[in-house]
Amino acid sequence: MPLHDISYQHYRGQRLSRRERSLALARSSFALLLKKRRFLILLFATWVPALVRAVQIYVARQLPQTPDWLEVGPRLFQSFLTQQVSPSPFVLLVALFAGAGAVAGDLRSGALIVYLSKPITRLDYIVGKVVPVAGFLLAITLLPALLLLLFALSVASDFRLLQEHPWLPVSIILYSIWVSATFSLTVLAVSSLTRSGRLAAAGFVLAALGSHFFYLVVSRLSFGGLPPYLSVFASSVHVADLFFGGDSRYTGSPYVSLVTTGLLMAGAWFVIDRRLRSTEVVQ
Amino acid sequence: MTTIALSAVSRWYGSVLGVNNVELTIGPGVTGLLGPNGAGKSTLMKLLYGELRPSHGEVRVYGERPFANPEVARRIGIVPEGDSFYPRVSGRDFVRFLMRLHGLDEAASIEATSRALKRVGLEEAAGRAITTYSKGMRQRLKLAQAIAHGPDLLILDEPLAALDPVGRYDVMELIRAEGARGATVVVSSHILHEVELMTREVVLMSQGRVLATGNVHEIRGLIDAHPHRVRVSTSTPRALAARLLEFSGIKSVSFSEERKEVLAETSDPEHFYRGLAELVLDQGMDVSELDSPDDNLESVFHYLVGT
Numbered sequence: 001m002p003l004h005d006i007s008y009q010h011y012r013g014q015r016l017s018r019r020e021r022s023l024a025l026a027r028s029s030f031a032l033l034l035k036k037r038r039f040l041i042l043l044f045a046t047w048v049p050a051l052v053r054a055v056q057i058y059v060a061r062q063l064p065q066t067p068d069w070l071e072v073g074p075r076l077f078q079s080f081l082t083q084q085v086s087p088s089p090f091v092l093l094v095a096l097f098a099g100a101g102a103v104a105g106d107l108r109s110g111a112l113i114v115y116l117s118k119p120i121t122r123l124d125y126i127v128g129k130v131v132p133v134a135g136f137l138l139a140i141t142l143l144p145a146l147l148l149l150l151f152a153l154s155v156a157s158d159f160r161l162l163q164e165h166p167w168l169p170v171s172i173i174l175y176s177i178w179v180s181a182t183f184s185l186t187v188l189a190v191s192s193l194t195r196s197g198r199l200a201a202a203g204f205v206l207a208a209l210g211s212h213f214f215y216l217v218v219s220r221l222s223f224g225g226l227p228p229y230l231s232v233f234a235s236s237v238h239v240a241d242l243f244f245g246g247d248s249r250y251t252g253s254p255y256v257s258l259v260t261t262g263l264l265m266a267g268a269w270f271v272i273d274r275r276l277r278s279t280e281v282v283q
Numbered sequence: 284m285t286t287i288a289l290s291a292v293s294r295w296y297g298s299v300l301g302v303n304n305v306e307l308t309i310g311p312g313v314t315g316l317l318g319p320n321g322a323g324k325s326t327l328m329k330l331l332y333g334e335l336r337p338s339h340g341e342v343r344v345y346g347e348r349p350f351a352n353p354e355v356a357r358r359i360g361i362v363p364e365g366d367s368f369y370p371r372v373s374g375r376d377f378v379r380f381l382m383r384l385h386g387l388d389e390a391a392s393i394e395a396t397s398r399a400l401k402r403v404g405l406e407e408a409a410g411r412a413i414t415t416y417s418k419g420m421r422q423r424l425k426l427a428q429a430i431a432h433g434p435d436l437l438i439l440d441e442p443l444a445a446l447d448p449v450g451r452y453d454v455m456e457l458i459r460a461e462g463a464r465g466a467t468v469v470v471s472s473h474i475l476h477e478v479e480l481m482t483r484e485v486v487l488m489s490q491g492r493v494l495a496t497g498n499v500h501e502i503r504g505l506i507d508a509h510p511h512r513v514r515v516s517t518s519t520p521r522a523l524a525a526r527l528l529e530f531s532g533i534k535s536v537s538f539s540e541e542r543k544e545v546l547a548e549t550s551d552p553e554h555f556y557r558g559l560a561e562l563v564l565d566q567g568m569d570v571s572e573l574d575s576p577d578d579n580l581e582s583v584f585h586y587l588v589g590t
Contacts, residue, residue: 115381
């Protein structure tokens with residue numbers, strides 16, 4: 001294979017903005033994930049609860065007298081979103097699938113060195129990695145929740161739901177973003193600690209389920225009086241009380257859970273950033 | 284014109300010293316970075332393209348600090364030492380994606396990718412997954428992503444590794460061409476004769492220090508305190524050996540009647556060559572060939588590192 005001499009050319013066209021370069025990184029991850037059949041099957045599975053909720057909304061609208069548990073209101077949307085986090089494993093699984101190998105794979109393949117030698121910053125890289133994970137998490141939380149809201153409005157043929165709860169769309173959006181950011185940053189932080197995607201997945205599961213199991217055991221021993229701050233799942237579910245204003249099933253303030261998950265995100269960001277700064281040590 | 288300037292640069296990895304108090308300037312053209320494994324070549328290169336920040340001192344590339352500096356990164360192309368790609372994507376997709384990270388729009392990234400792959404001879408294999416590539420093809424792919432955006436500075440860590448002889452020749456040609464068109468090319472290798480074929484400008488490193496910089500012959504001047512070996516082919520080796528022993532600075536002389544040659548070691552090469560010329564011109568001593576085994580990078584390096 002001979003090398004062909006082609007006259008040297010500088011690129012003189014318009015360069016993409018930094019944000020677009022981050023999105024190029026994100027797009028590449030999106031494309032790779034969407035090629036995986038198992039991931040697509042998982043994504044479809046995560047929508048089953050939304051279909052069940054749609055049936056619930058339809059049935060509730062048909063009944064002249066709606067029982068409390070069938071009522072279409074903020075509690076239904078809170079319940080749907082928190083169930084995606086816990087007890088169903090969907091948020092965990094999608095975060096695992098999309099994020100566990102994201103940074104670990106770049107470290108293992110050595111691609112991280114090449115990426116960071118390009119005119120992108122660590123921030124661009126982190127954003128480029130967070131966007132696909134958070135994007136898929138939003139696709140199983142925010143998107144179905146908003147579609148359920150539209151469905152509820154369409155079958156009701158009036159806007160009473162929004163008139164009575166005008167903040168409901170904002171609650172859905174903010175809570176979905178909060179949960180997606182929490183889980184995507186956490187899984188990426190774990191991913192950045194190893195060069196093996198499988199090890200990262202195991203570490204993430206261990207951290208998430210382990211903390212939850214620990215919380216459940218201690219809570220049982222203390223006769224249910226323990227606030228949920230020890231568990232990522234329970235804290236994330238507890239935060240929903242703040243956004244939707246529902247009655248809490250947990251003791252303690254949801255504000256503390258908000259701070260706890262916020263600190264978790266900040267810590268995760270710090271870990272990722274530190275690991276990217278020390279790529280030579282990782283290598 | 285100076286592309287790269289390092290001033291009292293040191294870099295530690297914990298308690299391990301990667302590079303030690305390096306003072307160095309590099310301008311356009313090809314510069315060879317030579318040294319054994321662990322000499323600090325890769326660390327120096329990482330400092331140049333901004334993967335590492337110096338623990339002490341200052342690195343300037345085009346007048347700016349390269350660490351986490353996208354403006355500098357825009358002008359640089361690198362070939363890292365190890366593999367640096369996802370094996371399941373195609374070579375074309377890999378390079379095109381990196382061009383997107385460089386900020387090229389879709390059409391420009393496709394064009395730049397195609398041009399670079401053609402230039403390294405990977406055009407036909409571009410659509411295949413990288414996992415099917417040979418080591419040499421992977422090396423060419425790394426080179427393609429380094430040159431695709433037309434960088435002003437190329438930092439190539441062992442770019443000839445894993446290439447077959449023809450591949451080595453082709454890549455050396457490419458590196459020479461990049462240097463000739465005005466780019467600054469820093470190329471590391473431990474295959475010294477190949478570096479010598481690419482450039483006469485070298486930086487010799489050992490144990491994190493820069494031992495010497497400049498033209499190979501200039502470096503040779505620095506080591507004149509060491510014995511300089513000269514091989515002389517002659518029809519009268521015994522007679523010539525006897526005359527050479529009279530020269531000042533001669534450390535040793537040996538000869539072989541079979542091979543018809545004399546091997547001399549001198550600490551004063553200038554006097555040696557002048558005296559030998561006088562022997563030939565004034566006294567009719569037969570000398571058919573003159574060769575200095577030291578006048579290549581390998582021996583210069585070994586002299587300097589004392590191996």
